[in-house]
Amino acid sequence: MSSSATNREQIKFSFGDSPELADRLLALVLAGKKTATCGALRDFGRDGEPMPEVGRRDVVLNGAGEEACVIETLSVETRRFDDIDPGFTDLEGEGPYAEWRAGHEAYFARNGGFSPDMQVVCETFRLLTVLPAGRDVYNRVATPIFIVTDIESDGPTPLHNSMLSFASVAVTADGTRHGEFEAVLTPRADRQQNETTMAWWATQPEAWKAATENAEDPAVVMPRFADWVEGLPGPKVFVAAPMIFDGLWMDHYLDEYAGTRALSGPFKGRQIFRGGGICLYTMAGTLRGAPYLDWGMSKLPAEFYGHVPHTHKAIDDARGFANVLVELLKLSSALPAISGSASDFR
Incomplete structure (x- = not known):
């Protein structure tokens, strides 16, 4: 994920590394299909990006940089990439394990390098609030x-x-x-x-x-x-x-x-x-x-x-x-x- 932090209480970020990916993953969150995310441990601490914290509420931006929703972190765990199992990847909502793995290997490779032994921060969260920029998507994709x-x-x-x-x-x-x-x-x-x-x-x-x-x-x-x-x-x-x-x-x-x-x-x-x-x-x-x-x-x-x-x-x-x-x-x-x-x- 990419992010900007104004202080410990207010973290704003977008999923992925492109506007298109940010919007696609945001839609999964708003649909209730994505309740987890992961990032390379090496990226935390860069440019002031803090580690996720249980109980913290972060603002998710859409591909245009607009505030779309608020999520609350439920759990945080650091694992080797090869130790991340389907029990977690299913929560990411990005397809079966093989598809998830291929997509994340490519993502990490183009953002600093990939290794099966790399340390990955695995976070689960819940959708807390839908903000104005996310409402149209939410109304379209969410399942009551x-x-x-x-x-x-x-x-x-x-x-x-x-x-x-x-x-x-x-x-x-x-x-x-x-x-x-x-x-x-x-x-x-x-x-x-x-x-x-x-x-x-x-x-x-x-x-x-x-x-x-x-x-x-x-x-x-x-x-x-x-x-x-x-x-x-x-x-x-x-x-x-x-x-x-x-x-x-x-x-x-x-x-x-x-x-x-x-x-x-x-x-x-x-x-x-x-x-x-x-x-x-x-x-x-x-x-x-x-x-x-x-x-x-x-x-x-x-x-x-x-x-x-x-x-x-x-x-x-x-x-x-x-x-x-x-x-x-x-x-x-x-x-x-x-x-x-x-x-x-x-």
Whole structure:
């Protein structure tokens, strides 16, 4: 990589050794396909270029020298070139090992010389922020990850009751899973149980056990969840069925305990999700072509759920809803595209 450093806190650099390579590798970063890079140890210290440091946040420039994104270093290790294995090179996102090796041998050869024994600094990182010069590329290449979430509570509203448990499944439109998150929460001391809800829970002993055992403080869980979401590649989109229930609970708890929201908006601060999210209830009703009074998640065929039973255990229900989302996105993608202009929205 080539770089310029103004101080230890602000490192600006571009990948590669040409504007074309800088743009190509930047696109891989913005697409979530490149989460690692490497450079010759001999090059660090030249022209004030510091070694990468865990936790440091660097600005990546595009081929025109414009600030495109911010990345955060997660790990740094120095290895012999021949000791770099596919486990690392796959993170660079530049093709299979043989292709990566040929490209890097050529790169090092034209930038000071190559040797199989040369010392190479191997760095992993995560994409933290997309800056103005990177937004057009990001919108073109990034793959959204949908965070399909189900919650369980001891009442209908976070204003008076407590969330007991929740689970999320991270999935892309093609059905690829990117992980799961589960948590059981201690009830809030400033809330109370709803009698009607608790009478219903009495009929669901297995689900109640799953929603209450090994509970943790939401002040610990919600920041952990926000970090998990933020650590996933690409833009993240919140999904719930319906948004007005599960989404309302998650938005309230994230706001209260993690300083963020389930939805993005025109406000300052940490935003871990993109856009207004997806209400599966609404999406399912419209894509079925049904009148409003016939909407409902139970109206969908069992195969849409992947035959995952709706057990009122948060993880089971989140998995079933994730399968539903993938099926609905297939229906959506088959529809003719409709576009407008920027002036259509006031």
